[in-house]
Amino acid sequence: MEMTVAQALIRCLEMEGVEVIFGYPGGAILPVYDALCKMGSIKHILARHEQGAVHAADAYSRVTGHVGVVMATSGPGATNLVTGIANAYMDSVPLVVITGQVPTSQVGTDAFQEVDITGITLPITKHNYLVKDAGKLPTVVKNAFHIASTGRPGPVLIDLPRDVATETIKLDYPDSVSLRGYKPTYKGHPTKVKEAAQMMMKAERPVIYAGGGILNSGATGELLELAEMLSAPVTNTLMGLSSFPGDHPLFLGMLGLHGTRYANLAVTKCDLLIALGARFDDRVTSKISSFAPDAGVVHVDIDPAEIGKNVQVHVPIVGDVRQVLQALLPNINKKDRSEWLEQIQNWKEQYPMGYARDGMLKPQAVIEAICRHTRGEAVVATDVGQHQMWVAQFYRFKHPGKLISSGGLGTMGFGLPATVGAQVGRPDSLVVLITGDGSLQMTLQELATVVEQKLPIKIFVLNNNCLGMVRQLQEFYCERRYIATEFSFVPDFVTMAKAYGIAGYTIKSHSELDRLLPEILSNPDAVMVNCLVDPQENVSPMVMAGQGIDQAIDC
Amino acid sequence: MRHTLAVLVENNPGVLARVAGLFSRRGFNIDSLAVGRTENPDVSRMTIVVEGDDRILEQVTKQLHKLIDVIKISDISPEEYVDRELVIIKVHSDPARRGEIMQVADIFRARIVDLGRKTITLECTGNNGKINAFEESLRPYGIKELVRTGKIAMLRGLRFTSVNGQKDDD
């Protein structure tokens, strides 16, 4: 069938099962928007800044498992996506990003709203395309979805010049891809799998260190089975949180810089570290030489480049975590490790996670209360900073895929647009944003999107009048020489909410918290809750730079 | 330690930028990089000489593999291979010293490609060591200009680096 490339693009998206696009229009992408409108088959969520669109698509993908699709115009539209693309790249989120481009004859002439977005995004996309030949569009789209969603997922960008978008082609959507340079490995090498099983059976003090790869590959069931078979305690990275039940006795919580002491001690003392879909990030390992110093390391990851990148690995297994675990489980038997578990239990009792519940409203108390009132079942999006760590420490996720947070890039401003994407993807779930007063301001324009789309999200601002995490760093690394971290002015978030037509609450005390939460959480519309929390509160424990993770200090 | 990598890539625009960008952002050191098309017009071949230990080589190889346009990577250093580099050198030459220079050229089987009133331009191919030696021999005469292509290399005999070749080093 003959149609314009713009129409063909929409048709291809339909065939990929795309239901929602997040975007912002502009001159160079107009033909595609026109086709989108004409064909009417795909819902479009209009953001208020392209950064909002891309973070929303990112979160949409995280909650649904589908490829997130985002669209923007050339020039500033495209550059406004950069942070969001980098964010998805660092957290291995499958995105297809479609940008308009100036007509081919103007490419490279510094034309109005022209930027070399394929050049700019080279370091932060899994792959990208500039479509110069109209006939190649269907193949490019097919490849883009394939590359984004398979292997280690990631963002793929398609840059489409305006003149190409208006050319006419015969749409013939390919059934399969043929990419000789791209063939991800899914099945673990059988010998390595056997070796790993033997190590697991031999080990006396195993720890499972599980990352975001568990969630990406859908291996939560297998993880649970493995942990119970081996009686091995499980610690999560930030990205891995919710992949293992937060209330399970084998759960150690998060490890690393702000991890629990017992998780960090367990890793330090273990004789076998089973790393599943995790990448030994610096926030996890801190000083590498004292990270799991006595342990053999089994590392299962879909990305061969992650294996051996930061730490030495004894049994590398390249493959999809779920498939590898399925192959591995029949090779192991139930094993009792009461001594090791007893040790862990002692650590848990000796170093419990806690905080002093006195005086002003404590941010940790807000999170614990939200967890209680949502029974650990809400979809929780966070921004970046102290509140993010407190969520990781104090919200006990019951079900997989419920934490939506910027891990690798650590993007302040991710949270609010992420709730937009999460709620669009899961219209029937309770979606909660836990954010800070600094982060929320970064992308607060998306409140208009929340209202326009009638998304009943619940926003909790842990308002401490400062950039808390950086301030905390200044307290410990810069002798309390606070600069540029204490806001001398913070907007009135309740009035702001009202300006957007959103209900607002202020919570100042622990007693108000429990009194107001049921009402807030059952509100059928969006709500903004300004929680005035203790500005002196720090995230504790904390591993200072260059220290081993067992050397955490109390803050 | 130096490694010689033969890298087959899709002949797409921007592929050189992808490879160069990767080396720069991951902090790998390129000693030389030569690129050109192969017997198959869709495929280009890069010969990359990298400096680094085994761990770095492993990362370089794996990270290169992640580029969609990279089809195949072989570290040919441990194998038997032929390698060549081309150098063109313009040397200062008074008529009086021309004979000497031509003798040097003879020793290295270099060819004279241009002769000016006060210059002589020579081309020479060979492996890295030979080219270095040639350069050193001409240095005393006064090198006015020098250009090297960077190394290209190929496995000997029945071993191949091709898209569906017999040698699978990935």
Next chain:
Amino acid sequence: MKMNGAQILVQGLLDQGVDTIFGYPGGSVLPIYDALYDANIRHILVRHEQGAAHAADGYARASGRPGVCLATSGPGATNLVTGIANAYMDSVPMVAITGQVPSALLGRDSFQEADITGITMPVTKHNYIVKDVKELAMTLKEAFYIATTGKPGPVLVDIPRDVSGGTMDYEDPGPINLPGYRPVLEGKEEQLNKAAAAITDSIRPVIYAGGGVIGSGAHQELKRLAELLMAPVTTTLMGLGGFPGDHPLYLGMLGMHGSRYANYAVCESDLLIAVGARFDDRVTGKIESFAPDATIIHIDIDPAEIRKNVRADIPVVGDVKIVLNQLLPRLEAKLSGAWQQKIDQWKKEYPIGYEEDNDKLKPQQVISAIYKATRGQARIATEVGQHQMWAAHYYTYTRPRSFISSGGLGAMGYGFPAAIGVQVACPDEVVFDIAGDGSIQMNIQEMATAVNYQLPVNVAVMNNGWLGMVRQWQELFYNRRYSCTELVNPDFVKLAEAYGASGIRVTRGADLKPALEEAIRNSGPVMLDFVIEREENVFPMVPPGESLGNMIG
């Protein structure tokens, strides 16, 4: 003296005369912020790094001094990208300093690591990653030199945390030596002579002046040239204010949304003197029929601009101010004649105008009112879209650096943070951001910055409930299929109040004057919500791909 990298950086900034930086802190820039704690440099804390980049850009455009912004690694750095690209497209001198993860963690996908030098390669004039504290002082010196000389532009300096924290005995870096960078400032004699001859021979000359006139400070030379030749002057968007808007020889802006008389004059000219302008596609329309009968003299600092888009019969590479000073003595005065009469005729026949409507507030009317209320003396920043074009048409700019707008990149969200930068650079002047309801939302968070520092920026929102320019295109070229351009907006007055700023809503022409006077009197930021006619279009207009002569509306 033993200093750490951060202290060396601060010392370098002071040596460059930097008094203000715009930034946002984070882990990787901690040492730099700590050094700033003791330094005599004003730090303006924004609420999103994009705001910092645009504010530094606005500061540079208003003051003529390089703007400096500072951000942390990863998202901090990537959030600068649009602002850097914007400065690059509009040739604004800017130095962006970013923190980076420690060298040992580089290339390992570490927390908040982004390859910002790789990312910004296409949008910076040059960029650096400093791997050794010993190189820092020289790098910074070079960065400022490159940013401010030749064709100005943004330079990024990426500093890993171990480098800003590393110590050394500080010594002056010495003179700069950049063999790959030697801007040509003076025009070649031969070219100047050819240009002078062509000017002397011409009967229907038009001067087409761009941002280069403002960048090089050549506005007086331009005026002398025009008056000497009695040559009409049209400016690009970037050139607004480079020639007095109330001068009889002024034609207004040319191009897609130029005045008819400017476009007609260019079409019929026999000599086009392009001064610091780059024949952008928004200016030329269909290139084949741009100034078809004219000999083109192209004066530009950037040799790569010459013959990039349009033929140049007589290129003169050099700094516009220097070249004009070289050229002026070679020219003789000309008298006004038939050409000038023809132009005056066009001006009478095709004035820029709009239909007034007593029931509705017209955006053009609002801009005219702002012009009157500020007696033409304000610094006007704009966002991007219809209001930007109206601000170009209905406010008369009489001095350089009074119109601050995103020209090349066309970045919505630029105006408000830019206005903050302008106000910081010009604390005693009246500053307006003329905005649309779509654009203002993009960086609305910076209202907190404006209130924080009590910067009396006036934000004039032309609120029509649409992404107006895109809607206009959909109306004219896409059969009124309004795909995703209608907006649900916040209550801008209440929003201002949430920030502790003042908000004023204006719905009638009669309220314009008092509202504007109140806003100007107010010592803090004010948000003016002008509820305007919803479907007003920007006219006249050259449809995309058409010749300048074929205007509609």
